[in-house]
Amino acid sequence: MRILVSNDDGYRAEGLHRLADALRPLAEVTVVAPELNRSGASNSLTLDVPVRVFPFGERMYYVNGTPTDCVHLAISGLFDFEHDMVVSGINDGANLGDDVLYSGTVAAAVEGRFLGLPTMAVSLVSRGGRHFATAARVASELVMRLVRSPLHSSMILNVNVPDVPYEHLRGHRVTRLGHRHKSEPVVRTTDPRGRPVYWVGPAGEGADAGEGTDFAAVAAGCVSVTPLQVDLTRHAALAEVDEWLRGRAP
């Protein structure tokens, strides 16, 4: 088995190395990760400048691009072999609810959806404890489970692991994405020449953090596993919009 490991925190990030180390006993691991921290890069591709690939270890490479660039290159021409799955992470911070729209960690997993096995994004819901070892062990156990009993190959699993010692985890829960409140306002400040500059504010707190959500699972000390799909079609609205287009009241 060949596993491609990527992330969005950049190739120096602790979580990336913890994840690769945890998966090496299970598979031949290739690491292709961004040169810089590209958290929030979502599913962006670099199309305006060429991207370059630099080796930094055995079967380890960094790319001056986004997480999606990394996985796209790795599965479409960079290597003369194919990978079976992508595991992305371990992100330094949660990817819950609306976060998945912005997350480069999730994007890297999504980009691997055409491979033979489901892909997985792993995030540590960090509050300063930084138990990357817990998330690494959870990731390797889930990969072993996938190999023993495969899920549908286009499945994308978004995994959030509470930042506690492994023994303190309260089990696993399958979850749906919750929703966050609107994010905090942008922070306006000035540069040394007096010109305004802005910082994007932090994400809002969980708004729909109720039963069954990823927010509720991690709050209860459980590993949250959310199956994702790429199809953003609002299937339930097809009939309503059809009526609307025909000029009839829905």
Ligand code: MN
């Ligand atoms: Mn990140």
